[in-house]
Amino acid sequence: MPDSFAVEVKDLSFAYGKDPALKKVSLRIRSGERFGIIGPSGAGKSTLLLHLNGILSGDGEVKIDGLPVTKKSLPEIRRKVGLVFQNPDDQLFNPTVEEDVAFGPLNLGLSREEAGTRVRETLKQMNLEGFENKASHHLSYGEQKRVALATVLAMQPELVAFDEPFSNLDPAMVKHLIEIIESLDATVILVSQQILPVMACCHRLAILKEGQVIGVGTPTELAADRGRLKECGLDVGFFCSICKKLNL
């Protein structure tokens, strides 16, 4: 059986005004795969993510599960693709946690009862039982991040795309988040500048630099090509040397 692709991006270019952010990007991500997109700041990672769910649209082709992202297919695309934004403040806009988590399912046309069940299940999955009626501005940053993830998971997307999921998290929370990500029954895309956690949990990675894909491979393959990682400011050698120094 040929591989089925959850995401196919072909020759995608996009510019903010005159500044190009993506230049002829092509990528294929298999269904069920955990795929990392790493690259230095300003490489165009977030811009690429916004194309997967039709929030931005540039020149070129983006297909989700074989379905081209067009104006007409947007409702279907948004049902399939869940985006977890970097900053939970951007994602949480309802007065209570419960309403925020219910927002997506209700927009999918679920009844109140069904949405309620989804809310309960997802909050349980995220270890957030008892948070239903809290206001998101009363939560800690880590809790907000988990609620933000819950708002997306409640829609049961086939593809979950995370923008910088590991930023501002303490090491224990990074580990916890990796466990959650690994337990998801969906295709996962992780966009990050933090190369180690991404390498830890992805099957394959792509390196994006100045709007172009300059390499795709398994974590081991990419880690072997130190020269290229160094060139993109993503070298792991620095961390290795610290670990050595600390006898870890």
Add this chain to the structure above:
Amino acid sequence: MKHDYLDKYSSLDSVLHKLDPRTKIVCLFSAVIVVISEPRGETTAFLFYYLILAALLLASRIPVSFLLKRCLIASPFILMAALMLPVSFLLGGESASGNLNIGVFVFSLSILLKAYAAIFLLVLLTSTDKFHRLLKGMRRMHLPNILTMMSALMYRYIFIINDERLKTNRARDSRSPGRFRSGCIKVYGNQTAKIFLRSWKRAQTVYQSMLSRGFKGDFPEFFRLQFKLPDMVFAVIMLVCFVVVRVFI
């Protein structure tokens, strides 16, 4: 950052807190209208109004000090309105002709009493229920959707804007030992612009995140409100009390 200045007492467990938000909205706004409709110069009726208000406060279990603090915030405006009259009498030299009589002060006093009673009622309304329930009540009462949606987003973002303000304050103060050398107005102007731009950028991202979760222009409703017997009883008693005072006293 943590904030509690908006919903500090909204989760107490009192008779008033248990009522349906719609009951409170209708009753308390009606009461405000009754109070405001008192004729100019009326003072005796307020004795009774304040007795009812005291009973409501007692029933709500909200501390008096909290209420007074809230009233204090509005005081400059109220005092200005109430003092306008006697002051203009004095400045107009009318007192010389013996016209600054007791009547003018009674008049001011009645303005004060009216204004504080109205504020008292609004503070009771906003602190005996969670903001999102009040919003839900407004929505269920078919107030324009755009109004409730804007209030909901404002409620959410007021905290973020305030956080931005605190963050920029810290950034500013940490780099400015003593006076600003580039001029105060410029610094504050820049800071305000920065807060504004950041909020605008954030609004854009939030909208994107709403779109990505299937937003189509309408906020879906999640929980139901229920109008029960206690709501009925409360509404009748409260409205009868206010109307009786208004009509007979």
